[in-house]
Amino acid sequence: MYNxxxxxxxxxxxxxxxxxxxxxxxxxxxxxxKLEVGTQEKQCVEPTAFMKSSHMQLLDQWRDEVVRNxxxxxxxxxxxxxxxxxxxxxTKCHAKKSEFCDRCHNYVDVSPRCWDCxxxxxxxxxxxxxxxx
Amino acid sequence: xxxxxxxxxxxxxxxxxxxxxxxVGEALAQGAQPKVEPFPNAKVGKRWAMVVDHKKCxxxxxxxxxxxxxxxxxxxxxxxxxxxxxxKWIWLEPFEHAFPGQENKYIEEYIKVSLKGLKMVVLCNHxxxxxxxxxxxxxxxxxxxxxxxxxxxxxxIGCRFCMAACxxxxxxxxxxxxxxxxxxxxxxEYPTRMRGVVEKCNFCAERLAKGQNPACVDACKEKALIFxxxxxxxxxxxxxxxxxxxxxxxxxxxxxxxxxxxx
Amino acid sequence: xxxxxxxxxxxYFAWVAFLLILIGVGFLFYLKxxxxxxxxxxxxxxxxxGVYIGQFxxxxxxxxxxxxxxxxxxxxxxxxxxxxxxxxxxxxxxxxTMCVTFVVVDLGQPMRVFNALLYPTPNSILFWDIVVLQGxxxxxxIIGWTVLSAERKGAPPPxxxxxxxxLSIPWAVSIHTVTAFLYAGLPGRGFWLTAxxxxxxxxxAFASGPSLLILFCLFLRRYTKFDAGWEAIxxxxxxxxxxxxxxxxxxxxxxxxxxxxQIPEHMYHFTYLFTGLHGHAGLVPWMWICVVLAFIAxxxxxxxxxxxxxxxxxxxxxxxxxxxxxxxxxxxxxxGYVPSPLETITDYSPTIPEMGIALGVWxxxxxxxxxxxxxxxxxxEENAK
Numbered sequence: 001m002y003n004x005x006x007x008x009x010x011x012x013x014x015x016x017x018x019x020x021x022x023x024x025x026x027x028x029x030x031x032x033x034k035l036e037v038g039t040q041e042k043q044c045v046e047p048t049a050f051m052k053s054s055h056m057q058l059l060d061q062w063r064d065e066v067v068r069n070x071x072x073x074x075x076x077x078x079x080x081x082x083x084x085x086x087x088x089x090x091t092k093c094h095a096k097k098s099e100f101c102d103r104c105h106n107y108v109d110v111s112p113r114c115w116d117c118x119x120x121x122x123x124x125x126x127x128x129x130x131x132x133x
Numbered sequence: 134x135x136x137x138x139x140x141x142x143x144x145x146x147x148x149x150x151x152x153x154x155x156x157v158g159e160a161l162a163q164g165a166q167p168k169v170e171p172f173p174n175a176k177v178g179k180r181w182a183m184v185v186d187h188k189k190c191x192x193x194x195x196x197x198x199x200x201x202x203x204x205x206x207x208x209x210x211x212x213x214x215x216x217x218x219x220x221k222w223i224w225l226e227p228f229e230h231a232f233p234g235q236e237n238k239y240i241e242e243y244i245k246v247s248l249k250g251l252k253m254v255v256l257c258n259h260x261x262x263x264x265x266x267x268x269x270x271x272x273x274x275x276x277x278x279x280x281x282x283x284x285x286x287x288x289x290i291g292c293r294f295c296m297a298a299c300x301x302x303x304x305x306x307x308x309x310x311x312x313x314x315x316x317x318x319x320x321x322e323y324p325t326r327m328r329g330v331v332e333k334c335n336f337c338a339e340r341l342a343k344g345q346n347p348a349c350v351d352a353c354k355e356k357a358l359i360f361x362x363x364x365x366x367x368x369x370x371x372x373x374x375x376x377x378x379x380x381x382x383x384x385x386x387x388x389x390x391x392x393x394x395x396x
Numbered sequence: 397x398x399x400x401x402x403x404x405x406x407x408y409f410a411w412v413a414f415l416l417i418l419i420g421v422g423f424l425f426y427l428k429x430x431x432x433x434x435x436x437x438x439x440x441x442x443x444x445x446g447v448y449i450g451q452f453x454x455x456x457x458x459x460x461x462x463x464x465x466x467x468x469x470x471x472x473x474x475x476x477x478x479x480x481x482x483x484x485x486x487x488x489x490x491x492x493t494m495c496v497t498f499v500v501v502d503l504g505q506p507m508r509v510f511n512a513l514l515y516p517t518p519n520s521i522l523f524w525d526i527v528v529l530q531g532x533x534x535x536x537x538i539i540g541w542t543v544l545s546a547e548r549k550g551a552p553p554p555x556x557x558x559x560x561x562x563l564s565i566p567w568a569v570s571i572h573t574v575t576a577f578l579y580a581g582l583p584g585r586g587f588w589l590t591a592x593x594x595x596x597x598x599x600x601a602f603a604s605g606p607s608l609l610i611l612f613c614l615f616l617r618r619y620t621k622f623d624a625g626w627e628a629i630x631x632x633x634x635x636x637x638x639x640x641x642x643x644x645x646x647x648x649x650x651x652x653x654x655x656x657x658q659i660p661e662h663m664y665h666f667t668y669l670f671t672g673l674h675g676h677a678g679l680v681p682w683m684w685i686c687v688v689l690a691f692i693a694x695x696x697x698x699x700x701x702x703x704x705x706x707x708x709x710x711x712x713x714x715x716x717x718x719x720x721x722x723x724x725x726x727x728x729x730x731x732g733y734v735p736s737p738l739e740t741i742t743d744y745s746p747t748i749p750e751m752g753i754a755l756g757v758w759x760x761x762x763x764x765x766x767x768x769x770x771x772x773x774x775x776x777e778e779n780a781k
Contacts, residue, residue, distance in 0.1 A: 065169045067285045070277065072342050075168035088322055116327035117286060217440035226738060233739040234661055264583050270522035271511040290511055291504015294522050296444040300584025300737045306444060306504055308435030328433035329504030386583040
């Protein structure tokens with residue numbers, strides 16, 4: 001090929017740049033965060049494994065059922081009933097967002113927009129809610 | 134295109150189809166759906182509506198705003214200094230603005246003299262044939278089967294077509310982040326909204342779901358706001374409508390508003 | 397073929413740099429808007445659509461004007477337009493891109509824009525507007541690019557382009573009809589609730605678009621080797637003349653209906669426009685400039701001597717373009733909200749960030765247009781050798 005020297009050098013530089021995150025963190029293990037569940041309750045709305053993998057889907061379902069279908073009560077696979085509300089049900093147990101929700105979310109670098117509208121439990125809201133300016 | 138490239142593309146296409154079959158199959162294979170229900174004590178209606186009785190409203194103290202304050206408190210509605218950014222779910226308008234085109238010199242005199250300048254309570258009319266629902270491109274505003282015109286703040290893209298369509302000026306966009314401007318005590322059981330979505334009165338659907346009346350109805354000390362199910366012939370609202378002449382705002386537009394006014 | 401846009405004179409690159417700066421500034425203002433919210437603009441609870449949607453409304457008309465070249469050339473074999481149909485198609489691409497961009501910058505939650513595709517809503521005219529605009533964009537990109545590539549290779553375009561070209565003709569009419577329907581179906585806005593809203597859009601589209609094309613052709617004639625031919629320019633000028641007459645006539649029809657019927661609700665909007673209402677007269681100067689420009693344009697266009705003159709024709713075209721830009725881009729949208737359905741009056745004036753973003757989008761459109769026209773010129777020059 002033409003200009004093979006320049007191209008090969010370019011490819012090597014490109015590969016080096018694109019793999020930077022990997023070789024920079026060689027030897028360091030990023031440990032998954034430890035979560036403060038925030039409650040003594042042993043049982044969440046659904047089994048822990050399900051919640052870990054699918055809490056977002058569950059919340060989406062809750063959202064559509066409450067907002068669009070007039071349903072408010074969720075009968076879980078454990079047989080217990082819960083009011084479908086992120087703000088009022090989930091945070092009753094998981095009261096400290098910064099020690100539970102945020103820890104994993106920051107670790108995997110997602111920022112769910114829920115809390116733009118849904119009011120997070122008290123520890124976060126001292127500054128944000130009121131406009132005392 | 135020569136033969137080997139062609140066959141490569143054929144094999145590649147088939148492989149994609151094959152690889153895609155499993156996730157599609159999994160998605161289509163639905164497991165048991167969990168059960169969801171309304172609250173057992175929810176108020177159930179087929180056609181929610183409201184009557185605003187200004188004869189009773191007149192008896193309230195001067196400058197009464199109990200319904201406004203109750204609604205805006207319960208729903209964390211912000212209060213902006215700049216009227217440009219205003220968000221209003223329920224508010225007061227002089228007669229000539231609430232019923233434009235209906236005014237004449239003598240009604241204005243009547244209101245000034247006999248009604249002591251009483252203002253009309255205006256809110257979303259939860260129309261039976263809502264123009265806003267017709268125009269929303271994502272169904273973020275939709276008409277429930279009980280007549281309430283609801284908002285899905287999660288889906289709203291903020292295009293404001295509904296605001297253009299509403300003949301009653303009942304809708305407000307959040308032009309900026311509303312949270313710093315919530316001047317009332319925060320109701321921690323109800324969310325706020327975020328900038329970029331349109332909001333309006335929801336006939337307190339969340340309170341109806343718990344068996345309660347709308348906040349404005351409960352807050353009015355004169356019981357000037359009568360709320361109920363029009364399809365229930367024995368309801369208080371039907372009784373009021375049977376015994377009082379009522380008018381609607383801009384009835385000729387065909388939106389079939391469900392807020393009725395006794396002047 | 398895109399590499400043709402990478403070679404040019406110093407003034408070409410200066411122009412591109414200027415456009416890139418405009419786009420950059422607009423983008424920075426847009427980041428500010430994303431952070432603060434749409435409140436950074438002059439829009440308010442009572443005037444919930446402003447400059448962005450106004451520009452979108454005007455540009456939909458400009459985009460549709462490609463059909464004024466395509467229809468005579470492909471449907472009626474008017475060979476004279478042969479050289480410039482591509483210019484019309486590329487103008488359509490640039491305009492529709494600007495339209496879509498203006499809508500996106502106007503959204504309160506732009507990251508949710510795909511909700512419109514995830515939850516299609518056939519009863520919403522805005523849904524159909526998205527469909528027809530995207531369709532028209534793709535049609536013109538595909539048609540323009542294919543025909544130009546074929547021209548470059550010295551071969552006739554492939555057969556499958558023909559049905560697409562025929563499709564683009566009614567599709568062009570659909571884009572401004574559907575956009576007009578956005579306004580004309582709203583029960584609460586008397587200023588917009590008129591059956592001739594879609595015809596008005598057609599009239600102003602066929603005046604504003606071709607007049608811009610004439611300006612481009614005259615510019616290219618003067619500064620490049622591309623000559624559209626005086627006959628083509630004259631035919632376009634005649635189209636602009638009749639379309640402008642019809643547009644002005646339509647506005648006259650509106651004025652008659654409103655002021656002869658004497659219905660206050662209908663008269664308020666026009667009174668606000670022409671004389672001001674209860675002391676609010678923000679749009680009055682704009683409206684009268686629009687009227688004066690329209691009559692200057694008509695005077696220069698109807699008279700064949702001035703229409704045929706290389707000095708007065710561009711003045712007439714600029715007058716048409718700016719008059720209709722004011723009418724569709726500024727007065728149409730704002731006046732729909734004044735007075736409000738509650739008969740209150742709120743004033744509107746765009747803010748600096750709002751104007752910055754709008755200019756940035758115009759810059760983007762002009763950049764796309766510049767690149768596409770440069771490619772076209774490059775292909776034509778290459779073929780001429």
